[in-house]
Structures are given as C-alpha cells and as structure tokens.
Amino acid sequence: MGHHCCSxxxxxxxxxSPEEDEKLVRHxxxxxxxxxxxxxxxxxxxxxxKSCRLRWINYLRPDLKRGSFTEQEERxxxxxxxxxxxxxxxxxxxLPGRTDNEVKNFWNSCIKKKxxxxxxxxxxxxxxxxxxxxxxxxxFASKTSHNHNRNTSVFSISTSHSNNDAYxxxxxxxxxxxxxNPIPTSLYENSTITTATTAATTTTTTTTTTSExxxxxxxxxxxxxxxxxxxxxxxxxxxxxxxxxxxxxxxxMFDESCMWGSGTTTGLEHFHExxxxxxxxxxxxxxxxxxxxxxxxxxxxxxxxxxNMENLLIGNMSSNFDFEFVESALMPxxxxxxxxxxxxxxxxxx
DNA sequence: AAGCATTACAACCGCGTCCCG
DNA sequence: CCGGGACGCGGTTGTAATGCT
Numbered sequence: 001m002g003h004h005c006c007s008x009x010x011x012x013x014x015x016x017s018p019e020e021d022e023k024l025v026r027h028x029x030x031x032x033x034x035x036x037x038x039x040x041x042x043x044x045x046x047x048x049x050k051s052c053r054l055r056w057i058n059y060l061r062p063d064l065k066r067g068s069f070t071e072q073e074e075r076x077x078x079x080x081x082x083x084x085x086x087x088x089x090x091x092x093x094x095l096p097g098r099t100d101n102e103v104k105n106f107w108n109s110c111i112k113k114k115x116x117x118x119x120x121x122x123x124x125x126x127x128x129x130x131x132x133x134x135x136x137x138x139x140f141a142s143k144t145s146h147n148h149n150r151n152t153s154v155f156s157i158s159t160s161h162s163n164n165d166a167y168x169x170x171x172x173x174x175x176x177x178x179x180x181n182p183i184p185t186s187l188y189e190n191s192t193i194t195t196a197t198t199a200a201t202t203t204t205t206t207t208t209t210t211s212e213x214x215x216x217x218x219x220x221x222x223x224x225x226x227x228x229x230x231x232x233x234x235x236x237x238x239x240x241x242x243x244x245x246x247x248x249x250x251x252x253m254f255d256e257s258c259m260w261g262s263g264t265t266t267g268l269e270h271f272h273e274x275x276x277x278x279x280x281x282x283x284x285x286x287x288x289x290x291x292x293x294x295x296x297x298x299x300x301x302x303x304x305x306x307x308n309m310e311n312l313l314i315g316n317m318s319s320n321f322d323f324e325f326v327e328s329a330l331m332p333x334x335x336x337x338x339x340x341x342x343x344x345x346x347x348x349x350x
Numbered sequence: 351a352a353g354c355a356t357t358a359c360a361a362c363c364g365c366g367t368c369c370c371g
Numbered sequence: 372c373c374g375g376g377a378c379g380c381g382g383t384t385g386t387a388a389t390g391c392t
Contacts, residue, residue, distance in 0.1 A: 013361080013362075014360095014361075014362090014385080014386085015360070015361075015385095015386075015387090016360085016361085035376095035377075036377075036378075037376080037377070037378095049377085049378095050362085050363095050377095050378085051361075051362080053378080053379090054360090054361065054362080055360090055361080057379095058359095058360075058361080059360075059361095086381065086382085087380085087381085088380075088381065089379070089380055089381085100379090100380070100381080101359085101360075101361085101381095102359085104381075104382085105358070105359050105360080106358090106359090108358095109357065109358055109359075110357095110358085
C-alpha cells in the first residue's frame with residue numbers, strides 16, 4: 001500500500017537498491033526535487049514521493065556526514081534534548097550533516113542506554129528513582145547538595161551529621177538547577193570555563209529560580225518526592241564521566257550563587273527546618289516559575305542554529321560571571337572534575 | 351557451524367501544519 | 372473560510388549485521 005500521494009501507482013517498498021539510488025540522485029542533482037510527489041515518475045522510480053524524499057534527506061543528500069557520532073556531537077544531542085525533548089528535527093539542526101532520523105536512532109540505540117546506565121532518566125535527564133540517595137557516603141551527592149541549597153531557600157543542608165562524611169539533607173529540591181549545563185566545551189573554545197551555567201546572582205537564600213531549560217518530559221510532573229530524586233552517584237561512576245561535567249544530564253549541578261561567591265553568606269548558616277507547608281509552597285512556587293521560564297527559553301531556543309545556540313547559552317550567563325575566578329578557584333576544588341567527599345568543605349570555602 | 355538474541359539503522363506510517371486555490 | 376495536497380516530524384517497524392551460546 002502506497003501513500004495517498006501516489007496511491008494510484010504501484011509502488012515498491014523496503015530497502016532501496018543501488019540502481020534506485022542512482023536514479024534518484026541523478027534526477028535530483030540535475031532537476032532538483034521540486035514537488036516530491038512528482039519525483040518518482042520523473043526519475044523513473046516505482047516509489048512513492050514520500051519515500052523518495054526520505055531517502056534523499058536521510059541517505060543520499062551530499063552534505064550528509066556519515067559515520068559514527070563524535071563525543072562532541074553526543075554532548076550536543078544530550079544538551080539539546082534536555083531542553084527540547086524528543087524534537088529530533090530541532091536537535092539535528094544543531095548537528096551539521098546529521099539528520100533527525102539519524103539523531104533519533106542514535107539516541108534510542110546508544111545515548112538512552114548510556115544515560116540509563118548512569119542512573120539517569122533519558123526522558124527527564126533526572127536521576128532515576130532507583131538511584132535515589134540511599135547512603136551519604138558519596139561525594140557527588142554532597143557536592144551537589146551544597147551547591148544547590150543556596151538558591152533553594154527554605155530547604156537547607158547540614159554538614160554536621162557526624163555519622164556521615166557528607167550528609168545530604170534531602171529536603172532540598174535537587175532538580176532545581178541552572179539552565180544549560182553542561183555545555184560542550186568545544187562549543188566554547190574562547191571561554192575559559194569548562195562547565196557553564198547561567199550566572200543568576202542570587203544574593204540571599206530566599207527562593208530564586210534561575211534560568212532553566214527543560215524538556216517537556218521533565219517539566220510538569222515535579223512534586224516534592226520526585227524533587228528528591230537527584231542524588232548520589234558513586235565516585236567510580238563519576239570517574240567514568242567526561243571531565244566537562246559532573247552530571248551529563250545537566251540537572252542538579254550547581255548553585256552558582258554559592259559557587260561564584262556572589263552572595264554574602266555561605267549558606268551553611270542559614271539552616272532552617274522547613275515546615276511541610278513551606279515545602280509544598282516552595283515546590284509549587286518553583287514549579288510555576290520554572291514552567292514560565294521553560295516556555296520562554298524554549299521559545300527563544302527554537303529555530304536557533306548551532307551558532308546562535310552558543311550565543312544564546314553564553315548570553316544567559318550574567319555579565320558579572322567571573323570566568324577566571326571560576327577556573328582558578330574552583331577547578332582545583334574538584335567542582336569540574338571528579339569529586340570526593342573530602343573536597344566538600346574546601347569547595348565551599350572557595 | 352548453527353541457531354538465537356541483540357544491535358544499529360533504514361524505512362514506513364500516521365498525524366499535524368502549512369499553503370494555495 | 373474551507374478543503375485538499377504537500378510536506379515535515381516523531382514514533383514505530385523491519386531488516387541486515389553482529390554477537391553470543
């Protein structure tokens with residue numbers, strides 16, 4: 001059965017033969033495709049126009065880049081997917097020479113599995129529930145907990161739990177993060193920072209939702225429980241991650257208001273045990289803000305080519321973002337590399 | 351070596367959107 | 372405004388290649 005556009009014709013389906021490819025290429029290179037529904041007849045093919053279009057776009061187009069995806073391309077896919085979700089055509093626009101079909105297949109066959117293996121939900125880029133924090137001995141959890149609590153106000157952390165080398169107070173809504181993170185380093189060759197965040201400069205511990213790009217899968221169903229799912233990862237797992245980021249999903253990374261030292265407090269002295277009501281209100285408030293921001297950012301993002309994407313991402317860093325400070329002061333603290341629990345206080349002090 | 355399972359990728363299908371008469 | 376054709380997109384299926392027992 002052919003498509004409606006060519007239902008009158010007897011069309012072939014399935015894999016294309018080299019002869020068919022040749023006919024299609026010859027026709028399009030000499031005449032252009034014009035109206036696709038007319039192509040099969042003009043090219044002498046027993047195919048439906050839609051099939052010809054697909055074959056050309058996904059396989060025969062001369063500008064296609066063949067071969068496996070590079071690590072950089074993979075990072076871009078993950079990053080953009082986190083923002084846009086399964087919008088393969090949009091994602092593919094950021095990867096010259098790659099098609100939406102190719103990106104989609106690569107995602108389903110490879111990236112998805114990698115993320116799952118790292119304990120990340122490929123749809124939300126959040127930690128899977130099976131990877132909730134269950135112990136407190138890992139540095140990743142402690143590091144992220146520190147860096148998150150500064151902009152999540154009523155939720156706070158404590159490092160005073162003596163039984164654990166780095167205790168995480170799970171009241172913190174860990175999903176609360178700062179936009180694109182990580183950004184592939186290769187996209188930012190002129191920048192001295194290897195992991196970028198937006199530099200929303202919150203100066204107090206009151207709730208401040210920073211810019212955040214999230215895909216629809218992540219957006220709407222957050223609740224107090226799921227917010228806690230961002231959690232631990234063993235240092236061994238962390239060691240396997242690319243150096244550009246602690247968390248390839250980009251979620252739950254840093255609170256720059258703490259890291260960049262723009263605030264007047266360390267956060268640690270602002271311990272406040274939230275009431276249940278406060279927690280609920282907090283979560284609702286954040287969800288609302290995030291939803292609005294996601295919509296705005298998504299609108300901005302759509303239609304951007306890769307160059308504009310870089311500009312957009314960089315543009316979201318505030319002007320007082322101190323790259324040199326970040327690189328010189330934080331890199332040694334392990335904030336951009338593998339993290340050990342021992343780095344915790346040191347990083348904070350930075 | 352054979353059979354089965356898994357993987358990777360090409361291709362199809364259906365639906366939504368756009369455009370034009 | 373409406374209807375139909377063309378196109379684009381995302382989900383799904385089919386199939387060849389590869390790996391494993």
